[in-house]
Amino acid sequence: MRWEDLDQQPCSLARTLAVVGDRWTLLILRDSFLGIRRFDVFEQRLGITRHVLTDRLKKLVSYGVLYKSPYQERPLREEYRLSDKGLELYPVILGLVSWGDKHMSDERGAPIVHTHKTCGLHMHPSTHCSECGDAITAKDVKLSVGVNWQGHLDEFLPKKPATQT
Known part of the structure; x- marks a missing residue:
């Protein structure tokens, strides 16, 4: 590519x-x-x-x-x-910043604190299901080929490994 x-x-x-x-x-x-x-x-x-x-x-x-x-x-x-x-793109940028605050900051901590204007509290971004509202991680999401891409992306998504007996 x-x-x-x-x-x-x-x-x-x-x-x-x-x-x-x-x-x-x-x-x-x-x-x-x-x-x-x-x-x-x-x-x-x-x-x-x-x-x-x-x-x-x-x-x-x-x-x-x-x-x-x-x-x-x-x-x-x-x-x-x-x-x-x-x-x-703000959620994307905020997500990268949050990851950096957690994994790349030094002993001084996060250089910028994000405060939610409505409640006045310091906040961290989170991802939730648009349908049920539950918090989600990568392990909570199943991938499938979009309806208009059927037959075009069969090789794109990894195949589930065969279970060993």
Whole structure:
């Protein structure tokens, strides 16, 4: 599988990685959720080259994750804002941050605390079933091929190993 072809794969994760699957893009998204919108501020905060930043921002705009919004008329200057599609990535970013807080932090603990505005308490993301509300882990989920993909993905999902007698 070639990196350039990820968006053509019959896998939602591969297609998603084609858009957000490199370190600079994830850091741009992090900063976007922190309220950063302007090219020069991204460049300064991330220490990223102009060429790479331009490339990543163009990709995020082309996939509809960010959109450009003018903030100055003459000369025209635009900032980058999260679209609704981009805002839907928040649980993904929050999940990565939470994993990092748990597994990658030092003796000082989490660098940023997330507080739920409604209840005022510090929170950690969790995944729940959309139908029954139960908390779920990877062990609680069964995978099957989508109805419109029948016959196309038989080789994609791993086969259940034969039980030994």
